Amino acid sequence: MVEKGFSLISSFKYVLIMTLAQLPGYFTAAWFIEKIGRKFVLVTYLLGTAASAFVFGHADTVTVLLISGIFLSFFNLGAWGALYDYTPEQYPLVIRGTGAGMAAAVGRIGGIFGPLLVGWLLTAGFDFGIIFAIFCFAIVIGVVVVLFFGKETKQLELE
Numbered sequence: 001m002v003e004k005g006f007s008l009i010s011s012f013k014y015v016l017i018m019t020l021a022q023l024p025g026y027f028t029a030a031w032f033i034e035k036i037g038r039k040f041v042l043v044t045y046l047l048g049t050a051a052s053a054f055v056f057g058h059a060d061t062v063t064v065l066l067i068s069g070i071f072l073s074f075f076n077l078g079a080w081g082a083l084y085d086y087t088p089e090q091y092p093l094v095i096r097g098t099g100a101g102m103a104a105a106v107g108r109i110g111g112i113f114g115p116l117l118v119g120w121l122l123t124a125g126f127d128f129g130i131i132f133a134i135f136c137f138a139i140v141i142g143v144v145v146v147l148f149f150g151k152e153t154k155q156l157e158l159e
Contacts, residue, residue, distance in 0.1 A: 014062075018069035022077035029078030033085055037154035042082040043143050048075030050139040057132020089153040 025045070032041045052072035059065035091099035114135075121131050 014066060014069060017066060018073045021070040021073040025074035025076070025078035026081045028074075029081045030085075033082055034154075037152050038082060038086040038089065039146060039150050039152045039154075042079060042086050042150075043146055045075045045079035045082055046139050046143045046146070049079050050136040050143075052076075053132050053139070054136045058129045086150070086153070090151060093159045 029041055029045055049072065052068050052075055055064065055068035056072050059068055087103050088096050088100040117134075118131055121134075
């Protein structure tokens with residue numbers, strides 16, 4: 001935000017405002033999971049995350065920055081809540097813990113290399129919009145995988 005011309009003090013205020021949207025995102029996703037279904041909620045919240053991130057990366061006014069940041073926080077935490085509910089249900093009982101643990105480990109590896117990638121791309125001269133577009137593309141790949149390979153587990157009795 002600072003490199004885009006927003007002041008540092010204001011940036012902290014913006015982050016606080018945007019972070020407050022995480023709790024409603026998490027709670028609505030948890031409620032919708034039982035009402036609508038895990039797969040639909042995960043896909044919807046991931047697409048909301050991708051769209052919000054794209055707009056956030058291209059924000060040029062405080063209003064656009066705040067609104068897209070609020071939606072980004074809302075959908076991102078909701079997607080994580082849905083993901084942690086949905087992921088273990090994709091594995092048979094005998095490997096459920098290992099499968100969910102490995103999926104979480106791969107996600108953490110991405111959490112390590114993601115910020116490093118951002119730093120590298122910035123020093124290489126890439127625009128914020130391009131960087132956020134890369135992350136949006138990665139999220140859309142995840143959506144496609146869930147759509148085609150994920151099983152809906154709503155109201156299914158798991159072994």
